[in-house]
Amino acid sequence: MLKLRNINKTFFPNSINERVALSDINLDLDDGDFVTVIGSNGAGKSTVLNTIAGKVSPDTGIVEIAGRNVTRMKDFKRAKYVGRVFQDPMAGTSPDLTIEQNMALAERRGLSRGLSFGITKAKRQRFAAALEVLELGLEKRLSAKVGLLSGGQRQALSLLMATFSEPKILLLDEHTAALDPERARLVTHLTEKVVAEKNLTTLMVTHNMSQALEVGNRLIMMHEGDIILDVSGEAKASMSVEDLLAQFSNIKDAAVSDRTLLQ
Numbered sequence: 001m002l003k004l005r006n007i008n009k010t011f012f013p014n015s016i017n018e019r020v021a022l023s024d025i026n027l028d029l030d031d032g033d034f035v036t037v038i039g040s041n042g043a044g045k046s047t048v049l050n051t052i053a054g055k056v057s058p059d060t061g062i063v064e065i066a067g068r069n070v071t072r073m074k075d076f077k078r079a080k081y082v083g084r085v086f087q088d089p090m091a092g093t094s095p096d097l098t099i100e101q102n103m104a105l106a107e108r109r110g111l112s113r114g115l116s117f118g119i120t121k122a123k124r125q126r127f128a129a130a131l132e133v134l135e136l137g138l139e140k141r142l143s144a145k146v147g148l149l150s151g152g153q154r155q156a157l158s159l160l161m162a163t164f165s166e167p168k169i170l171l172l173d174e175h176t177a178a179l180d181p182e183r184a185r186l187v188t189h190l191t192e193k194v195v196a197e198k199n200l201t202t203l204m205v206t207h208n209m210s211q212a213l214e215v216g217n218r219l220i221m222m223h224e225g226d227i228i229l230d231v232s233g234e235a236k237a238s239m240s241v242e243d244l245l246a247q248f249s250n251i252k253d254a255a256v257s258d259r260t261l262l263q
């Protein structure tokens with residue numbers, strides 16, 4: 001479903017600010033793979049997601065989504081293949097628009113823009129049915145402004161909107177990190193539910209190692225622009241946080257730094 005081949009990305013090359021963000025990355029995701037991505041600060045996690053979404057153009061290499069070479073496809077065109085949820089609950093939705101207006105926009109993602117939201121009765125029913133899955137009662141608040149929702153509710157709505165048009169790839173960029181533990185658990189649970197129901201191929205960046213082990217069928221660890229560990233299935237299921245830290249130390253002969261270690 002997703003192929004990254006020999007992806008390299010250096011920001012500000014040949015300058016004093018030069019940063020090698022990705023160093024010959026190769027990654028293959030099968031249909032329905034749910035991959036968690038961990039790594040220390042600056043490891044290149046967001047740059048991988050940005051490269052897949054088309055926000056960052058790689059210096060070399062190929063990005064293929066569902067058999068199509070999208071390496072040079074602009075991000076707004078790629079939007080119909082790629083759904084994304086960011087860390088900031090404010091980022092995925094428009095606060096001044098209602099829930100149904102936000103959803104109408106999400107449904108049209110990647111299509112040409114029209115002037116009206118065109119919310120028909122049938123659409124409203126479809127939106128309500130989709131919202132029911134979240135079990136947050138949002139289906140009864142279709143005409144409420146999104147700015148009135150809590151961070152957790154907003155993030156749950158962002159998740160639904162990102163997956164509404166059934167993207168080929170779902171990118172989750174620390175999407176539970178800004179929530180309190182209870183809401184983070186709720187959104188994680190909803191994520192697992194939506195991904196399983198729609199069989200979405202998913203990459204989820206997290207700084208929380210326990211979450212990275214609990215969720216998904218595969219885990220990759222990045223360090224200095226490189227994928228240094230890739231475990232799946234039974235091997236992942238039987239791993240503990242201590243095992244992960246030990247693996248990191250073995251591979252890189254270094255301790256995992258700051259935030260990653262703390263969680």
Ligand SMILES: Nc1ncnc2c1ncn2[C@@H]1O[C@H](COP(=O)(O)OP(=O)(O)OP(=O)(O)O)[C@@H](O)[C@H]1O
Pocket residue numbers: 011012019020021039040041042043044045046047048
């Ligand atoms: N737009 C940019 N311009 C310049 N340098 C960048 C840009 N984006 C990322 N970088 C650099 O590329 C490297 C990888 O950054 P990236 O944000 O991908 O790491 P990350 O693993 O997501 O880190 P974190 O966990 O801290 O968010 C870092 O050295 C960073 O400073």
